[in-house]
Amino acid sequence: MARAKSIHLISYINFRQYSKFIPEAPTWDLIAPKRIKKISNIELKKLEKCSMLTIDEKIANDLNDAINIVERMCNANVTNEIKSHIYYEHLGSCELREDNQKLFPYENADKTREKILQNAAYTYEDYFVAPPSKSK
Amino acid sequence: MHLTLRLNKSLSQILKNKLKSPEVLSNLNNDELKVKIGLEIHARILSKTKIFCDANCFDLVNTPVNSNVSFFDAALPGTMPSLNRRCVDASLLTALALNCQINSMSFFERKHYFYADLPAGYQITQQKCPIALNGLFKYPVINPKTHKLTYKECKIMRIQLEHDSARTLQIDNLEFKLNDSQKLPRNSVLIDLNRAGMGLMEIVTGPDFEEAFDCYSFARELALVLRSIGTCDAQMGEGGFRVDVNVSVHQMDKSTNPPTVLPGVRVELKNLSSFNAILKGTEYEIRRQKELIRKKEPIRLETRTYDTTNGKTVSLRSKEDQYDYRFMPEPNLLPLIIHSKNLKPHGLKCQNNKELILSEEYLDNLEFYKNHADFCCDLDKVKEEFQNKVLPSQRRNYLVSKYSMTNENAFVFVANNLDHILNELVSTRNKELSHDVLRLYIRVLLTEYLNQVNENNDLDKIDFKVKCNKIESYVELIRNKLISRRISLTFFKKLFELKNIDKMAHELAQEENLFIIRDENLIKKTLEKLSEQNPKAINEYKNKEKKRTKIFDFFVGRVHKELRDVADPELVDHIVQTYLKSLL
Numbered sequence: 001m002a003r004a005k006s007i008h009l010i011s012y013i014n015f016r017q018y019s020k021f022i023p024e025a026p027t028w029d030l031i032a033p034k035r036i037k038k039i040s041n042i043e044l045k046k047l048e049k050c051s052m053l054t055i056d057e058k059i060a061n062d063l064n065d066a067i068n069i070v071e072r073m074c075n076a077n078v079t080n081e082i083k084s085h086i087y088y089e090h091l092g093s094c095e096l097r098e099d100n101q102k103l104f105p106y107e108n109a110d111k112t113r114e115k116i117l118q119n120a121a122y123t124y125e126d127y128f129v130a131p132p133s134k135s136k
Numbered sequence: 137m138h139l140t141l142r143l144n145k146s147l148s149q150i151l152k153n154k155l156k157s158p159e160v161l162s163n164l165n166n167d168e169l170k171v172k173i174g175l176e177i178h179a180r181i182l183s184k185t186k187i188f189c190d191a192n193c194f195d196l197v198n199t200p201v202n203s204n205v206s207f208f209d210a211a212l213p214g215t216m217p218s219l220n221r222r223c224v225d226a227s228l229l230t231a232l233a234l235n236c237q238i239n240s241m242s243f244f245e246r247k248h249y250f251y252a253d254l255p256a257g258y259q260i261t262q263q264k265c266p267i268a269l270n271g272l273f274k275y276p277v278i279n280p281k282t283h284k285l286t287y288k289e290c291k292i293m294r295i296q297l298e299h300d301s302a303r304t305l306q307i308d309n310l311e312f313k314l315n316d317s318q319k320l321p322r323n324s325v326l327i328d329l330n331r332a333g334m335g336l337m338e339i340v341t342g343p344d345f346e347e348a349f350d351c352y353s354f355a356r357e358l359a360l361v362l363r364s365i366g367t368c369d370a371q372m373g374e375g376g377f378r379v380d381v382n383v384s385v386h387q388m389d390k391s392t393n394p395p396t397v398l399p400g401v402r403v404e405l406k407n408l409s410s411f412n413a414i415l416k417g418t419e420y421e422i423r424r425q426k427e428l429i430r431k432k433e434p435i436r437l438e439t440r441t442y443d444t445t446n447g448k449t450v451s452l453r454s455k456e457d458q459y460d461y462r463f464m465p466e467p468n469l470l471p472l473i474i475h476s477k478n479l480k481p482h483g484l485k486c487q488n489n490k491e492l493i494l495s496e497e498y499l500d501n502l503e504f505y506k507n508h509a510d511f512c513c514d515l516d517k518v519k520e521e522f523q524n525k526v527l528p529s530q531r532r533n534y535l536v537s538k539y540s541m542t543n544e545n546a547f548v549f550v551a552n553n554l555d556h557i558l559n560e561l562v563s564t565r566n567k568e569l570s571h572d573v574l575r576l577y578i579r580v581l582l583t584e585y586l587n588q589v590n591e592n593n594d595l596d597k598i599d600f601k602v603k604c605n606k607i608e609s610y611v612e613l614i615r616n617k618l619i620s621r622r623i624s625l626t627f628f629k630k631l632f633e634l635k636n637i638d639k640m641a642h643e644l645a646q647e648e649n650l651f652i653i654r655d656e657n658l659i660k661k662t663l664e665k666l667s668e669q670n671p672k673a674i675n676e677y678k679n680k681e682k683k684r685t686k687i688f689d690f691f692v693g694r695v696h697k698e699l700r701d702v703a704d705p706e707l708v709d710h711i712v713q714t715y716l717k718s719l720l
Contacts, residue, residue: 093473093511094244099184099222113203116210116329126201127305127326130252 187335236271266296417442476515
């Protein structure tokens, strides 16, 4: 497999070395690695019990494929820590409002309260009434 | 052979019985159980308006229901958040006070959950990259047994900005009609949005605590620090300072070298309404978990609260099903940039201390925002403001260095704000301050005045200067021995009653005739009158030597009672002793 060559990649990522099992560009074609991991039947049965699902042959194959894809990432050399990236372009900084600055001229508190409560299905002594809900 | 078998059988039976007995069950002693406690503190920011909108947020207690609410708080469609500069400054001041690393760039996320107190269905918080990280806080602990002061340290994992949820009132078994035809469902919840949207700082500590008293001391010191820097009023009763305690007790595996700590179960204590509840609740929870481990019973992953009536923690809800909060970036709030000469955008850290990298274009754009007043949050200005704040540790050091106070006394002074009174008393004194007068001030403030702080609810209504003048006048009376020590406490209490608010100590003493009596003739006459009224006691004094001490005390007590406790105690003792000896 080709190693990472392009300079712009290197400018972002420092000292990253690829394993030959990891392709240069994203691809749908899975090249079989030397060691293929396979989940044993005993482990599958345990998974069935934990997940309360029936794992048939298709699901087992998909599971094996998923594990093998992840296994390749484990083969990558990450001895130097890989840094996460945030790319903000043409975005700015958060605008700050002064503490005593009013955004809109409110007439007074009573009128605002009226407007806010007018859409409530039920109110009781100016409280909103909500039905009992499941605890967070 | 048979005998050996029988012996073995009986031995095994004894062992079995022992296994069932509590002594063997509790063979796990405290050395083999490690306690880990971490705290999450939600401190309400002192500001005029809320964190993401311009609704007022003062005087929460006296404000009518749902009157300090904006359209954003009610999550009406089309409303957008607008970050309050004061809340950012407050969190930076707190970060400086707790010795945290400040992130030059922090982000806001949405934390989703459905509950009636959250109209939008999500809370705006900082999850991945908060405003400050990795702090270290030193707090004093007074040992409850030895009363010695020591200092301990605690790691501050993160400080993040978020907003508060609404206040809910649970209506249980109360049916009321909205109108003639409709009825509300049972267990309905009443919602007051006045509190919704108020700025909060969430301060998360590491699991560094091992004792409940340390948590209590930390919480008290943190409240004092936040009050000192003016970012939070730290009133637990009003919900302005909420402390959640996470307790886990772990078994130690001593077979390895060094011993390893086995995983434990973390139980969260919430809704703790006072510092005492933090202490008692944590103590009970530690005992409960240790007991369960010793009995080999499982500890459930749950949220509990402390029931002050019964003195134990009770389960609120299970945490077995971990809730997925579906964190996502808040799309309506851009990254918060903190500018400073010493703070570079590189070296930005998020949770787990991972480093973030910014693109070059973005770094170039930052220069524009640095010079624009609406976008700039200047850390250097906040640092200047922080230099003018006086932290509790500085106040304690000042008392120790200036007044040669012990560390323990300095701790009590600062915890109860007595140092302001002492400084005022010392500064207004025209004459030179002698060592005796200083000791008297300290003694009066630590005993009589501190008693009043705990008992007198009207003390806050008295002006600070008036308080200092009253204490000064009282100390003058004590110093000149114009008042008996037998009534000093009750006299001080009377001095600080609201009805005597305008009176100084000597005025009150004159009005109520409480000046010390040193008139020997009066005391003798009183004693003679009492001895005529108690001939039996006199006879016993003459004839029974063993009872003389008791009778002496009796006459001393009766003389003081007759003279309303204002007589000079030493003079009374001397006169009674002389009189009784003369009878022999």
